[in-house]
Structures are given as structure tokens and as C-alpha cells.
Amino acid sequence: MQQQPFSNEPLSISDLPKFETVPLQPLQKKYFKVIAFNILVFTIFLFSGISIAYTMFIEEFTVMTGVVVVGFPLVVIVIILFFARLGFRKKGYAFRTHDAIYKSGIIVESTTIIPFNRVQHVALHQGFISRKLGLATIELFTAGGSTSDLQIPGLLLADAQKIKELIAKKINPAATENVVSIEEENKPQSEANDA
Amino acid sequence: MPNSSNFSEPQRQSLIGVVVLFANTIQKTIRAFWPLVLIWMVRIESMNKLVLFGGTFVVLVLLALFSYLQYYYFTFHIDEETEEFVIQKGVFNKTRITIQLHKIQQVNINQSLIQKLVNVHKLEIDTAGSDKKEASISAISHELALALKERLIALSKTSNETAVDEISEIEEKQTFIAINLISLLKIGITSNYVRSFALILLFFSTILENIQKVVGDEVLDENQVTNYLDSLPIITSIVLVFGIFFTLILTVNLVRTVIKYFNFTIQKSRNSISLHYGLLATKNILLNPNKVQKVTVSQNFFQKKLDVTSVKVYQASSGEQELKAKDQIEIPGCSVAERDKILALLYQNLPVKGKKFKPNWRKLAVNLFFFLLFPIAITFFLNWSFQWIEWDLWMIYSLIFIVFAGILVWFSFKNYRLFVSNTFIIKQNGAWDIDTSIIEPYKIQAIETHQFFWQKVTNIGSVSLSTAGGTISFTTANFDEIKQLVNYWLYQVEISEKNWM
Numbered sequence: 001m002q003q004q005p006f007s008n009e010p011l012s013i014s015d016l017p018k019f020e021t022v023p024l025q026p027l028q029k030k031y032f033k034v035i036a037f038n039i040l041v042f043t044i045f046l047f048s049g050i051s052i053a054y055t056m057f058i059e060e061f062t063v064m065t066g067v068v069v070v071g072f073p074l075v076v077i078v079i080i081l082f083f084a085r086l087g088f089r090k091k092g093y094a095f096r097t098h099d100a101i102y103k104s105g106i107i108v109e110s111t112t113i114i115p116f117n118r119v120q121h122v123a124l125h126q127g128f129i130s131r132k133l134g135l136a137t138i139e140l141f142t143a144g145g146s147t148s149d150l151q152i153p154g155l156l157l158a159d160a161q162k163i164k165e166l167i168a169k170k171i172n173p174a175a176t177e178n179v180v181s182i183e184e185e186n187k188p189q190s191e192a193n194d195a
Numbered sequence: 196m197p198n199s200s201n202f203s204e205p206q207r208q209s210l211i212g213v214v215v216l217f218a219n220t221i222q223k224t225i226r227a228f229w230p231l232v233l234i235w236m237v238r239i240e241s242m243n244k245l246v247l248f249g250g251t252f253v254v255l256v257l258l259a260l261f262s263y264l265q266y267y268y269f270t271f272h273i274d275e276e277t278e279e280f281v282i283q284k285g286v287f288n289k290t291r292i293t294i295q296l297h298k299i300q301q302v303n304i305n306q307s308l309i310q311k312l313v314n315v316h317k318l319e320i321d322t323a324g325s326d327k328k329e330a331s332i333s334a335i336s337h338e339l340a341l342a343l344k345e346r347l348i349a350l351s352k353t354s355n356e357t358a359v360d361e362i363s364e365i366e367e368k369q370t371f372i373a374i375n376l377i378s379l380l381k382i383g384i385t386s387n388y389v390r391s392f393a394l395i396l397l398f399f400s401t402i403l404e405n406i407q408k409v410v411g412d413e414v415l416d417e418n419q420v421t422n423y424l425d426s427l428p429i430i431t432s433i434v435l436v437f438g439i440f441f442t443l444i445l446t447v448n449l450v451r452t453v454i455k456y457f458n459f460t461i462q463k464s465r466n467s468i469s470l471h472y473g474l475l476a477t478k479n480i481l482l483n484p485n486k487v488q489k490v491t492v493s494q495n496f497f498q499k500k501l502d503v504t505s506v507k508v509y510q511a512s513s514g515e516q517e518l519k520a521k522d523q524i525e526i527p528g529c530s531v532a533e534r535d536k537i538l539a540l541l542y543q544n545l546p547v548k549g550k551k552f553k554p555n556w557r558k559l560a561v562n563l564f565f566f567l568l569f570p571i572a573i574t575f576f577l578n579w580s581f582q583w584i585e586w587d588l589w590m591i592y593s594l595i596f597i598v599f600a601g602i603l604v605w606f607s608f609k610n611y612r613l614f615v616s617n618t619f620i621i622k623q624n625g626a627w628d629i630d631t632s633i634i635e636p637y638k639i640q641a642i643e644t645h646q647f648f649w650q651k652v653t654n655i656g657s658v659s660l661s662t663a664g665g666t667i668s669f670t671t672a673n674f675d676e677i678k679q680l681v682n683y684w685l686y687q688v689e690i691s692e693k694n695w696m
Contacts, residue, residue, distance in 0.1 A: 016682045098689040110645045113681070115688045118640045118695070143511060143696070144640030144661030 017096070019113055024092030024103055030133045031154025035084050037129050043077050093152045095163060100140060102152050114150050116170040118142050124160055125151075136160035140167070202346055205270035205283065211313045212334020217262040218309045219333070224258065230405045237406060261286065271332055273346065280320065280347060282330055292330050294320060301481055302344040304337075308475040316340045320347070371468070372536060374459040378503050378528035383452035384445055385497040386505065386628070391447045392440070456527050461537070468540065470524065480524060484541050486510040486696055488638050488664025492534060493630045503528045506537055509664030511696045522664070538633075542619075546633050549616025552680075555655050558671035559608040567600045603627070613669045615680060620660065622667050636684050637691035638662050644681060646674060660684070663696065 050069055054061060061069075087106050094101045099115045125137040137153040138160045155163070225232060235242065269284040273296070280299070282292040301321035310317060310333075318340045320330040335343070424432040457474035468482040489509040498504060506529060510522040526537065539545050571593055578589050607626035614621040622632045639660050646656040656674035658681060660667045669677070 013679055013683050016686050018678070018682055019685060020678050099685060105645075106648070108645050108647055110643055112641060112643045113685060114641045115639075115685060117689065117691070142640040142661070143663035144666070145663070147666065148641035148643070148661035150641070 019096075019099075019101055019111070022094045022096065022101060024094050024101070027088065027091050027093075027154030028135055028156055031130075031135055032085070032088050033133060034127065034129045034135065034154070035088060036081070039077065039081055039084060042080075043073075046073050046077075091154075095166075100150060100152070100167075102150055112148075112150050114140050114142060114148070116167055118144075119167060119171055121171070122164045122167050124164055126157070134158075138163055202271075202273045202343060203275060205272040205281075207270055208266060208332060208334040209315050209336050209339075210266070212315050213259075213262055213266045214313045215307075215309050215315060215334045216265050217259055220258050220262050220265075221255075224254075230401075233402065233405055266334075269332075273350065275350075278350070280330070282332070294330055296347065296350045299347055302347055303479055303481070304340050304344065305479050306477045310334065311475075311477070318343060369463055370460055371463040371540070372461040372529065372533050374456070374526075374528050374533075376453070376457075378530070379452050379456055379459070380449065381498070381501045381503040382505060382528035383449035385495060385501065385503070387448055387451075388444055391444045391451070395440070395443055395447060452527060459527065461526070463540070470526070482508065482524060483510065485694070486522075487541050488662040488695075489632060489634050489667070490538065490541060491630050491632045492538075493625070493628050495628045502530050504531065504534050505529070506534055508541070509662075511663035542633075542635070544618075546619040546621060547616055548614035548621055549619065550614065552613040552615065552669070552672060552676060554608065554611050554669075554671045555653070555673065557653065557655060558611070559604070561671070562604045562608065563601075566604050567597060570600075571596065613672070620667065620684075622669060632665075632667050634660065634662055634667055636687040637693050638695045639684060639688050640695075642681050642684060644674075644677060645670075650674070 050073065054069075083106060087104065090106055090109070091102075091104045093103070098117070099113050101111060101113050103109065103111045120141045120143055123139045123141065125139060126135070127137075130136060134157050135153075136155055136157045137151055138155060139152075140150045142148050142150075235247070239247070264286045265284070268286055268289075269282070271280070271282045273279075274281050274293075277293075278296045279293045280296060281294075282290075284290050284292075299320055303319045303321065305317045305319065306315075307317065313334075314336070315334040316337055318332045318335050332340075424436070427435065454474045456472050459470070459472040462469050462471070468484065470478075470480045470482060472478055487508055488511050491507040491509070492504055493507070494504040506526040508524045508526070510524070529537065535545055574589070574593070578584060578586075584592075603626040607624065610623055610625055610629050612623045614623070618635060620634050620636055624630055639662060641661045643659045643661070644656055645658070650656060654674045655671055656677050657668060657670035657672070658677045659669075
């Protein structure tokens with residue numbers, strides 16, 4: 001690899017753009033319906049399991065155990081719902097000229113930043129409910145392994161497509177439509193400068 | 196087979212290679228049934244010799260036949276029309292592996308012990324991308340392997356630039372570093388205690404369990420051992436048990452290190468680096484400095500005194516997602532001078548430690564809580580409710596533990612540092628083995644910051660930097676400083692024109 005002398009003019013680090021002050025966009029309000037639906041599915045599974053258990057051990061059920069068996073899961077679900085709501089409000093994203101930022105978490109607040117010139121490819125996902133609501137999830141893949149891939153849920157499909165195209169253009173200005181080809185074309189380049 | 200060296204017709208491996216296949220099959224069979232084999236060996240007295248040897252013989256003959264069939268049905272050739280390398284194999288399940296020639300990245304020729312004995316080689320083909328299938332030919336003569344390698348590379352050359360390097364690599368090589376036996380011995384006696392201990396423990400517990408299952412307590416009576424130890428003074432028995440384990444660990448370490456890394460040489464040609472090592476099985480690995488993402492140098496107190504370190508080089512994974520073992524290369528037992536030579540080779544100039552960042556004192560407090568107070572509290576409550584040991588004894592054990600864990604926690608805090616310069620990010624950590632991980636800012640793939648909600652008040656947070664060869668994280672430090680660093684690293688990545696691989 002050619003060693004470029006790293007020109008380093010006096011650069012005040014405090015003048016650099018700050019990722020922490022970028023105003024973040026909230027996720028689409030509709031997206032909470034998707035979260036709620038997932039919790040609902042979980043609840044249904046949980047209670048069908050409980051009712052199967054009930055039919056099997058019907059003699060051993062007292063009022064007390066009944067209250068515990070139904071009440072405890074209910075409390076858990078209410079807590080899950082509460083935290084989901086809280087977490088939903090905390091989630092936010094931003095796209096800058098050179099990177100994508102995504103912030104989330106209640107107990108641990110984490111911010112992930114992926115520079116566009118490290119994105120390998122972009123994918124759009126749509127679940128069943130998301131499709132009905134016109135929402136989509138965008139996923140940025142990097143070479144840093146699955147831990148460093150970034151998923152931003154709850155975007156309007158039109159927006160997500162726009163963002164995807166924008167990033168695709170940034171990754172590889174030549175190919176704008178076919179994102180799949182980007183993944184393949186990026187690789188040979190990387191070995192091109194051995195001299 | 197001189198007529199077969201254009202590889203366009205399907206051809207078999209070397210006939211003598213049946214031996215290798217046979218050995219592999221036996222190895223697999225033993226690995227699958229080794230507890231059974233062990234039981235036979237223990238009960239060999241009481242078994243019918245005729246059945247035993249007859250049975251073994253029949254099994255061996257069947258395995259030999261199977262190996263011959265494996266040999267017979269294994270063919271390989273280059274299909275020039277479709278530009279593919281084709282392997283066909285399988286006795287019962289037929290498999291056809293095709294590899295597009297332009298996807299071939301590396302062709303490696305290796306030799307294991309058995310392959311050495313019958314003078315054949317193993318040829319492995321490494322492809323680009325996430326192809327799960329692996330292509331290897333396990334018994335091929337050296338000339339044929341070289342010819343095939345050259346042919347594959349020549350054919351893939353047109354579309355693949357890495358292949359050009361491979362050709363030049365054949366031309367001339369000069370030995371760059373050779374690690375001598377003394378250094379290996381030094382590394383052997385100073386590292387991997389825990390790993391070897393776990394190995395020994397696992398080994399013995401499996402054997403014991405299997406023996407006891409079959410013969411009951413007749414052969415090895417645990418009580419006998421405990422009784423014997425009880426009859427000795429307590430200090431002697433502790434020293435005895437400790438001494439036995441320590442000698443075992445040292446022996447295992449020494450033997451493992453020497454067998455694995457014997458005759459470790461690093462060779463350098465014009466634009467590639469290759470490593471060769473191994474006593475019984477020789478390994479041959481190609482190292483591409485451009486692919487290097489992270490380098491970890493580790494050294495403990497003893498190793499510092501003996502002037503040895505080990506260097507681990509993490510290359511970008513050729514697979515899509517997970518890190519593969521072959522992308523991590525360990526160079527054991529190099530001196531500080533050799534380490535610097537390797538680093539200079541990988542990075543053109545020697546990594547310098549830049550501005551120093553320390554963790555907050557709360558990191559020490561948290562670690563003391565989890566590794567010192569918490570275990571003591573648990574043993575206290577357990578002993579309180581179950582009365583296992585006398586309280587005096589509990590005090591003594593706790594004191595020993597406090598001193599031991601305290602020292603470890605203190606040193607791991609003291610060694611926990613991050614150094615940031617324009618061109619390198621260096622993280623140092625560890626209590627006994629001190630690891631120094633080096634990455635270059637422009638090779639960062641993603642940055643993540645974390646903060647627990649209660650850390651907001653004290654302005655503490657963590658950061659992790661992902662590269663294609665692993666992650667570096669720095670926790671419980673001044674969050675303002677971290678944010679400033681993140682902005683600086685993002686700037687470095689985003690203006691970088693250099694290829695990260």
C-alpha cells in the first residue's frame with residue numbers, strides 16, 4: 001500500500017463536527033404498533049401455554065395459584081410494554097453527509113455510528129405488519145462482523161428506499177440501481193494497490 | 196503421472212495417498228468411539244482375545260476398503276470451458292464441488308505427519324467471498340501439487356490481482372525471522388497455564404468418568420487417593436497436589452508449544468509474507484499486510500524477564516460474518532527486537548503510543564465489588580446457612596482470596612490504558628498477561644458508545660471500535676474525552692482514501 005504522508009494541519013479537535021449534538025429523528029409513530037403486535041403475539045403464546053398447563057393440572061389449581069399464574073405474567077407483560085414504550089421514545093437516527101447514527105437504549109444508552117465509506121451493502125427488510133403500515137427497516141452491513149451491523153427500524157418505506165439509494169450511491173457512484181452488484185464490485189478493488 | 200499435468204481430464208490422487216485416507220478414517224473412527232476403545236483397553240484381560248483381535252481386524256479391513264473406495268471415487272480436474280475447478284468425491288453420497296477459477300485467492304500446500312511419512316501433500320484452495328464449501332485434495336505428490344497450484348493461479352490470474360502476488364511469491368524468498376527452540380521453550384514455560392490446566396482437567400475427568408462407568412470403583416478408588424493425602428501433613432499434601440499439577444501443566448505446555456510451532460520461520464518475498472511451522476504437521480500460511488486489521492502483543496512478567504513475547508495478527512475475515520481461525524496468526528516467542536521487526540513489516544513504521552487515557556477510579560471500585568466483595572459475600576452466606584467449614588478457616592481462605600484477587604484487580608486497573616496518536620490506537624489491558632492491541636484508525640468499520648443511565652451524572656462512558664479483525668473497547672472513562680475521540684476517529688475514517696484492506 002502506498003504510504004501517503006498524512007498531512008495534518010493544525011486541526012482543532014473541538015472544531016470537528018460533533019456526533020453527540022446532531023439532532024436525531026424519532027422513529028415513525030406507527031412503528032410502535034409493530035412492537036405492540038410482537039408483544040401481543042408473545043402474550044398469546046404465553047397464555048396459551050398457561051392454559052394448556054391449567055388443563056393438565058386442573059386438580060392442583062387453587063385460587064391462590066391461579067392469581068399467581070395469571071397475575072405474574074400479566075405484570076411482566078405490563079412492564080415489558082412500559083419499557084418498550086420508553087425505549088421507543090429513546091430511539092433515534094440521523095444521516096449525516098458521511099455517516100449514519102443510531103441511538104437507542106434505556107438502561108444502557110448506546111450510539112452506533114457507521115461511516116458510509118465502510119458500508120459493504122445495504123438491505124431493506126419489511127415484516128408482515130410493517131408492510132401493512134408502509135414501514136421498513138434499513139440495515140447497513142460492514143466488514144466488522146455482525147456486531148457492527150446497524151439496523152434502523154420504523155422508517156417510512158419511501159424514505160428507507162431513498163436512504164438506501166443515497167448510501168448505495170455513496171458506496172459506489174458507478175452503480176446506482178443494482179445494490180447487489182456493489183457488494184461484488186467492492187472486493188477486487190481492495191487488493192488493487194499492492195504495488 | 197507425467198501425462199496428467201494439464202489437469203483437463205479427471206484424475207485421482209496418488210495411490211499411496213490411500214494410506215493417508217486410511218489414517219484419516221481411523222482417526223475419525225477413534226475420535227468417535229474413543230471411550231469405547233479405552234474401555235476395551237482397560238478390560239483387555241477379561242475379553243476373548245479371538246473376538247477382540249478378529250473384530251479389530253475385520254473393522255480395519257472394512258475401513259481400508261472404505262478408504263480405497265474414497266480414493267477411487269475422488270477425482271479432480273480443471274474444466275476450461277466453464278472456467279471451474281471441479282472435485283468429485285463420495286462413496287455413498289456423491290459430492291461435486293466446483294470453484295470458479297477467478298474466485299481463487301490462495302492455493303496452500305501443507306503436509307501433516309502421515310502425509311510426510313508417505314511423501315504426499317495436501318493442497319487447499321481458498322476462495323473469496325462467503326463460500327462455505329472448502330476444497331482440498333489430501334494426497335497429491337509434490338510436483339503435481341506445484342504444477343496444479345501454478346496452473347490454477349495462471350488461469351485465475353486474468354481476473355484476480357492477488358494471484359499475481361502468488362506467482363512472484365514462488366520466485367524468491369528470504370528468511371526474515373526464524374524463532375529458535377530456546378524461545379519456544381521460554382514461551383512454553385511461561386504461558387497458557389489456564390488453558391493447559393483446563394485441558395488436563397477435562398482430559399482426566401473424561402477418562403475417570405468413563406473408567407468408573409465400566410469398572411466401577413475397583414481400579415481407581417477416589418477414597419484411596421484422599422486417604423493417602425489425608426495421612427500426610429496438610430502442607431505436604433498441598434505442595435504435592437500443586438506440584439503434580441504444575442509439572443503436568445508445564446509439560447503439556449512445553450510439548451504443545453514445541454510440537455505446534457517447531458522451526459517457526461517467517462519468509463518474505465517481494466510483496467508477501469509467509470509463515471512455516473510445525474514439527475509433526477507442517478503448516479504454511481500466507482500473510483498479507485494489507486489484510487491485517489489488528490495486532491495483539493502479549494507479555495507477562497516472566498516473559499519480560501526472559502525477553503520473549505507472542506504476537507497475534509488478526510487479518511480481515513475472508514468469510515462474510517464470523518472470524519475464522521485461519522485469519523488469526525500467532526507468532527510465539529519472539530524477542531522485543533523481532534517483535535519490532537514484525538510490527539515494522541506490517542505497519543511500515545513502528546506504532547508509537549500517543550496520548551494516554553486512563554479509566555475512571557470507579558472501574559476499580561466496580562471490579563473490586565464484583566471480583567472481591569461479591570464472591571466473599573456469597574461464600575459468607577453459603578457458609579452461614581450450611582456450615583461447611585469452620586469460621587476461622589473461612590477467614591483464612593477469604594484473606595488469601597482477598598490478597599490474590601485484590602492484586603489481580605489492582606494490576607488489571609493499573610494496566611488498563613488507551614493510547615491514541617494520529618496513526619495508531621493502542622489499547623493495553625490485563626493483570627498478568629498484558630495484552631497490547633494495535634489498530635489503525637482508518638481501519639475502523641463502526642464505532643459504538645455506551646453509557647449506563649447512572650453514569651450520566653458522573654460523565655462516564657465506554658466506546659468500542661469494530662474492525663474487520665476484531666473489536667477494541669475502552670470502558671468506564673471520561674465520556675467527554677471519549678466523544679471527542681470518536682469525533683476525531685470519524686473524521687479520520689471519513690476523509691481516508693486508503694483502502695482498509
